[in-house]
Amino acid sequence: MKKIKVAKKLLSENDRYAFENLVLLREKKILCLNMISSPGSGKTTILFRTIELLKDKTGIAVIEGDIQTDIDAQRLKVTGVPVIQINTQGACHLSAPQISDALKQLPLTNLDLIFIENVGNLVCPADFNLGEHAKIVVLSVAEGDDKPAKYPSIFAKSKALLVNKIDLLHSGAQIDFDLERVKIDSRVLNKDVKILPLSAKTGEGFTQWCDWLRRSVETLRL
């Protein structure tokens, strides 16, 4: 009998591609954000409004991840920015080699900002680095205020938390959602997380979100 030490990271192949993606994005000075949330939290609607507000002065592209269909990509193509659709054929997350292929199809020299819209899933995408500069987690108020406590991984790893559908809280709808609880729990997991309540429906909170994006793009260019 013989024991041997191996000490090999199990996702090293994914991490290798992620590192290559990040090197390329840094070289081109393109900010890349990996948007992660449950299905139906409003990622695509947030992106639609964000692109419309920023596209005149910022070169934007989107990499769309979905298990099936190009419904989201078709929605976002209306904005006129380049959109690459990836169908994962059942896989619960995007992985770095898929992003590597997508980056080859984008006009990188014209871009300042790439959004990756991950597969709707609050669990698995958190474990796969894609080479992004930051993860952004989206939580809609209808999902409940216990999500940071129940799904700590993605809240611990995200640089910003977008609390979407905030308009529902003052619409008279019966929703048990305590924004303070979300803030406290998120900051236990990540004390520096930027928390931005907004509504992709009404546009509330988008000034702060877009300012944050502009500043992040500018910081990267310096």
Added chain:
Amino acid sequence: MHETVLAQNLLAAILAEVAKHNAKPLAAKISCGQLSAVNDQALCFAFEAVAKDTPCQTTKLIIEHKPLQAACSRCSRTFDITLHTRRNLSQNTECHSERSEESPPSMTLTSSTKRQTQADRQGLVSKCPHCSSSDFQLLPDAPLMLEEIEFDRDQ
């Protein structure tokens, strides 16, 4: 949920060592942190499936869960941290587990299935065990690693 991907990565890593050592792998020890979405049973099941008809067909998996750590901003010391809510501390003793969500259904039929009342809706609580400060930063979670392999003979 993505244990099959992990199992395929794990199998490839073990087979690479098998080729080097020319021996039969009896057991493989892997480690992961608290934030990885890894379920032991699902990983073992997936590994059994992908390892069928390979030299790893009977290899036993040993999975070590490493603690999550935090660094205190006040006293600068590090400590192991368990994420739990006040409610779980007081009521959830029957089902004490880091992974209570993934426990077998029979174990979750406790008071935890009751609708939470407003008073129960307490957030995450944790304090530095050295100075009681709640101002701390989580340290990076331990990555998924193949730690060691036990072979049937020296070679």
